[in-house]
Amino acid sequence: MGKIYVLRLGHRASRDKRITTHVGLVARAFGADGIILSGEFDESVIKSLEDVTARWGGPFEVRFEEDWLRFITNWKKKGHIVVHLTMYGINLPTIIKDIRVAYSRGADLLVVVGAEKVPRVVYEMADYNVAVSNQPHSEVAALAVFLDWLFEGRELLKRFKNAKIQIVPTLHGKKIIVRDST
Numbered sequence: 381m382g383k384i385y386v387l388r389l390g391h392r393a394s395r396d397k398r399i400t401t402h403v404g405l406v407a408r409a410f411g412a413d414g415i416i417l418s419g420e421f422d423e424s425v426i427k428s429l430e431d432v433t434a435r436w437g438g439p440f441e442v443r444f445e446e447d448w449l450r451f452i453t454n455w456k457k458k459g460h461i462v463v464h465l466t467m468y469g470i471n472l473p474t475i476i477k478d479i480r481v482a483y484s485r486g487a488d489l490l491v492v493v494g495a496e497k498v499p500r501v502v503y504e505m506a507d508y509n510v511a512v513s514n515q516p517h518s519e520v521a522a523l524a525v526f527l528d529w530l531f532e533g534r535e536l537l538k539r540f541k542n543a544k545i546q547i548v549p550t551l552h553g554k555k556i557i558v559r560d561s562t
Contacts, residue, residue, distance in 0.1 A: 462489075495519075
């Protein structure tokens with residue numbers, strides 16, 4: 381199996397802080413290895429996602445890339461796969477098996493999720509332009525559905541290493557284990 385990174389393309393600090401944080405939370409919880417932020421540098425989003433990883437476990441990498449085009453170009457030069465989530469792509473059920481095969485053979489996946497209008501070059505560079513329905517919807521929802529289909533639900537049972545906080549599933553009520561961080 382390869383690694384999976386989410387590229388949050390075009391982050392705008394004044395407008396996208398909450399949604400970009402949620403993209404990162406979904407990426408981590410649903411099995412991605414990290415998120416790469418591009419657009420405006422926003423230390424608060426980076427710190428927030430690093431804090432969640434420190435408390436709830438990892439590993440999960442969070443970093444900023446100023447030049448997203450160079451990053452995608454280098455990613456592809458290494459033979460890795462670019463998956464662009466867009467409502468204009470091929471619908472997920474039609475293409476997911478091809479993506480799973482590439483991933484299971486060791487290809488790293490870069491899942492591109494836009495914030496603002498995605499430049500045409502991304503559509504052209506993507507190995508797969510994938511739609512989670514061909515209707516307007518949330519990029520957070522699209523990422524969650526894509527990762528769930530990719531992993532066929534197994535990501536929901538993932539155990540995170542070095543978690544200081546852990547939820548014990550219960551039918552009723554709440555049970556939380558808090559480990560001493562000292």
